[in-house]
Amino acid sequence: MDSKYLIGSNGNARGLAAVFPVKRKLEPMKEQNVIKKPNNYSPPKQPTQVYKNVLANRKTSIEQERKALPVYHCRQRILKELEAHDTLLIMGETGSGKTTQIPQFLMQAGYANQGIIGITQPRRVAAITIAKRVAQEMACNVGEAVGYTVRFEDSTTERTRIRYLTDGILLREAIGDHLLRKYSAIMLDEAHERTVNADVLFGIVKEAQQERRKQKLSKLKLIITSATMDIDHFGQYFNVKGMYLEGRTHPVRIMHAKQTQDDYIHAALVTLFDIHRNEPINHDVLIFLTGQEEIEALAQQIRQLARINNSGPSDVRVFTLYAQLSQGKQLECFMPVPANTRKIVLATNIAETSITIPGIRCVIDCGFVKQKSFNASSGLDLLKTVRISQAQAWQRSGRAGRDAPGKCYRTYTKQAMTAFPSATQPEILRANLTSTVLQLLALGIDCYSFDFIDAPEQQGVVSAYKTLEKLGGIKSVTVPCITTTGRWLAQFPLDPRYAKLLLSAPSFGCMDEMLSLVAAMNSDNVFIGHADKSELASLAHAKFQSKHGDHLTLLKVFATFQKIEKTKIWCHDNFLNIRNLTYARNVRNQLQEIATRLNLAVNSCGDNLDAVKKCLISGLFENIAMLQKEGHYLTLSGRQKARIHPSSVLHGKYKPPCILFTELVQTEQNYLRQVTEISIEWIEEVVPSIKITHK
Numbered sequence: 001m002d003s004k005y006l007i008g009s010n011g012n013a014r015g016l017a018a019v020f021p022v023k024r025k026l027e028p029m030k031e032q033n034v035i036k037k038p039n040n041y042s043p044p045k046q047p048t049q050v051y052k053n054v055l056a057n058r059k060t061s062i063e064q065e066r067k068a069l070p071v072y073h074c075r076q077r078i079l080k081e082l083e084a085h086d087t088l089l090i091m092g093e094t095g096s097g098k099t100t101q102i103p104q105f106l107m108q109a110g111y112a113n114q115g116i117i118g119i120t121q122p123r124r125v126a127a128i129t130i131a132k133r134v135a136q137e138m139a140c141n142v143g144e145a146v147g148y149t150v151r152f153e154d155s156t157t158e159r160t161r162i163r164y165l166t167d168g169i170l171l172r173e174a175i176g177d178h179l180l181r182k183y184s185a186i187m188l189d190e191a192h193e194r195t196v197n198a199d200v201l202f203g204i205v206k207e208a209q210q211e212r213r214k215q216k217l218s219k220l221k222l223i224i225t226s227a228t229m230d231i232d233h234f235g236q237y238f239n240v241k242g243m244y245l246e247g248r249t250h251p252v253r254i255m256h257a258k259q260t261q262d263d264y265i266h267a268a269l270v271t272l273f274d275i276h277r278n279e280p281i282n283h284d285v286l287i288f289l290t291g292q293e294e295i296e297a298l299a300q301q302i303r304q305l306a307r308i309n310n311s312g313p314s315d316v317r318v319f320t321l322y323a324q325l326s327q328g329k330q331l332e333c334f335m336p337v338p339a340n341t342r343k344i345v346l347a348t349n350i351a352e353t354s355i356t357i358p359g360i361r362c363v364i365d366c367g368f369v370k371q372k373s374f375n376a377s378s379g380l381d382l383l384k385t386v387r388i389s390q391a392q393a394w395q396r397s398g399r400a401g402r403d404a405p406g407k408c409y410r411t412y413t414k415q416a417m418t419a420f421p422s423a424t425q426p427e428i429l430r431a432n433l434t435s436t437v438l439q440l441l442a443l444g445i446d447c448y449s450f451d452f453i454d455a456p457e458q459q460g461v462v463s464a465y466k467t468l469e470k471l472g473g474i475k476s477v478t479v480p481c482i483t484t485t486g487r488w489l490a491q492f493p494l495d496p497r498y499a500k501l502l503l504s505a506p507s508f509g510c511m512d513e514m515l516s517l518v519a520a521m522n523s524d525n526v527f528i529g530h531a532d533k534s535e536l537a538s539l540a541h542a543k544f545q546s547k548h549g550d551h552l553t554l555l556k557v558f559a560t561f562q563k564i565e566k567t568k569i570w571c572h573d574n575f576l577n578i579r580n581l582t583y584a585r586n587v588r589n590q591l592q593e594i595a596t597r598l599n600l601a602v603n604s605c606g607d608n609l610d611a612v613k614k615c616l617i618s619g620l621f622e623n624i625a626m627l628q629k630e631g632h633y634l635t636l637s638g639r640q641k642a643r644i645h646p647s648s649v650l651h652g653k654y655k656p657p658c659i660l661f662t663e664l665v666q667t668e669q670n671y672l673r674q675v676t677e678i679s680i681e682w683i684e685e686v687v688p689s690i691k692i693t694h695k
Ligand SMILES: Nc1ncnc2c1ncn2[C@@H]1O[C@H](COP(=O)(O)OP(=O)(O)OP(=O)(O)O)[C@@H](O)[C@H]1O
Pocket: 065, 069, 092, 093, 094, 095, 096, 097, 098, 099, 100, 101, 129, 130, 133, 226, 227, 249, 353, 354, 355, 356, 357, 358, 398, 401, 402, 403
């Protein structure tokens, strides 16, 4: 197949249907395979001898896998270096064992006796799956010696010594204790990702380390790791030399498209079918695409083609993995599939670093990513599809060689790749900084004097200060001093604009409603758009439609869900996602706990829904748009032309003259997502600093 890797030369998708149900190449079941794909094996309550043997085999096999990792042979060197230096920069190939093994080395060397070993991850799915893997390696349950903490979910207990957490969580903890005293060692993993939170953490942990030294407190050891970081830049910032872990993991064979592909989705599909025809059935495939819509459309296409051509049970299982999916759904692709079935995972860059999806032997990389960037002059976040960096391309290929040699098919030419930027632009140089600036202020740090690894643009910082001033979080842009409101805003694990909705809700008399709405807005899509039964789904969803718009529709769904007893049946009948609604309920409980701590009254506005709509303006005042006589909308801040997204209940009907939206999405054109009709007069009433100069 390698020499044939000429994407697009295999005909069109119709032709592919005929190619798909190729005779399967069944691999003889090796003992190892039986352990990896246990065919939904569930252990009996009292372990039988057979089960004990399976467990023993599994333990031995995990032990062997660990010993084979390159990092395993560098254990002594790492520990010696860490004894001599307080900070280590470690670079090692993807899959070499940095994330799973180094924390265990530290624990064995006694570092967990004086505090917790914390390992940050850019994404929740990585923190959860890695904690599970390490718990398995250490033969304990998650929450015992090893645990994870992600937003709204904490599996750790007082027994936990190794804690995987998202960088956002550690940042939040720093607000409570800027010396991070509960940690003896912190590993900042996947440093190349350069998320805003990670960049801020670099400065905070560096400061905490120095301060602990000054105050003669216990030492804080720092380890910064990645397979693709700019070691010179990091070395300069932390004033240390980098350490390179030699040793390769499983080789990954890279193949590039011979010709430029106009349609990367089609190219990925053709490549997938080539793989399905030529590679053993237990070689699972991971395809990198850019976003939810693209992924769901391709997943449906693959499932349909598989169905058309299979009379018996399908020999492929298609999984999707993107940020908007509920946590439960995200974790499904990590489960084993039955033997003689190929797992196909369609993912965004969420699967790009850190994670190991067991069974993946082939990666198809489309070479694009959806990137959020903030336009400081318009005050709006935009999502754009852009080329990945070369570092991302290597990270993606690294997902193929985790448990065996793999292959990576790049749907772009080798020549094209030379034009990709070598590293991803740090998020801090393109992100909305409102939340970060507030968190720094809550830590007593002024953005202008903070020791950033790369300082953000001044325009971005000023824009954040302006938003915070309007939210009441700081006194003025010129003297950015945090107010009591600012401190309260920082208490909620939310974007400050959403936190503001909760702080102002009691004065509008709608705290009960706002707790529900903010919780639902912070969970993933609760509506299931059923591909085969879209009319039935629309009919079911129509029952909840509010003429005011999407926010009140969502509130109606959530409020009904809260009252219903048989939620499973109700969600099923109404095409609603029970996991996301349950998650929202959990979020609501946690937000209510914080509100109670802050003595905020939980009042209800009953049928006076204008209260909810006015309250929405108090936080989302930058997300307002006016109808123009040409039929499109113009955003108030930034004057962007946009239309109501087709998924909105206000789409295609009467067009309200003034609307509030949750986000602006840029595809071929600008769309306003999650929209509610508001009255123009309310804007100045709720946020007096906003003057309506045009209509
Ligand atoms: N959930 C898992 N299931 C099965 N094997 C796993 C799992 N997680 C890790 N492994 C195994 O452990 C190895 C080391 O993984 P680890 O995440 O520690 O590597 P890494 O060096 O941190 O990689 P990266 O730079 O890509 O994050 C993997 O190559 C894989 O063989």
